[in-house]
Amino acid sequence: KAGVTQTPRYLIKTRGQQVTLSCSPISGHRSVSWYQQTPGQGLQFLFEYFSETQRNKGNFPGRFSGRQFSNSRSEMNVSTLELGDSALYLCASSRVEGDTQYFGPGTRLTVL
């Protein structure tokens, strides 16, 4: 069974731009969560989607948003990029909410 896939793997943007990251969960998994990983703050929860509904949101500004499609694929969007948004963005999927979360390889975003 294929794992969680994330595209693109690497991205370079400039301040003020916006970016969209994509995540395809493991086949049959319906819950998708997003995390931000930085050297200073570690792994921080962004949001979780299940059945196309955002079920939980972390403490991030409204510039961070996401959505989930009917096939469980998910996208996250960051608008008006700031230097501090440079991070590894990780997507994790689980069969249902509360089940084991399996992580993708991440998208490395660099904001210049």
Place this chain on the structure above:
Amino acid sequence: QQQVKQSPQSLIVQKGGISIINCAYENTAFDYFPWYQQFPGKGPALLIAIRPDVSEKKEGRFTISFNKSAKQFSLHIMDSQPGDSATYFCAASRASNDYKLSFGAGTTVTVRA
């Protein structure tokens, strides 16, 4: 504030030795405690997980010890191998509600041959 505190930040162990990583939590509502292993350039991979109804769980060379009254849990890596060199994260969540994982800061383990 960080809901899960992890120590040490880094450790070096000789091949064949034991690596011990400790985590402590405050939220008594947490009921699921996984450990993840992350190699450079990769996403975290689930290593082993425990629920508070058991005090110890072993899978191969990896053992979780759980102390509910002290709100602490630890990972023991027995017979450490160079391939175990990675960053290890403990985490906690309320698997029955909320579901988000709260992670520790991570421990970088280096196994010297």
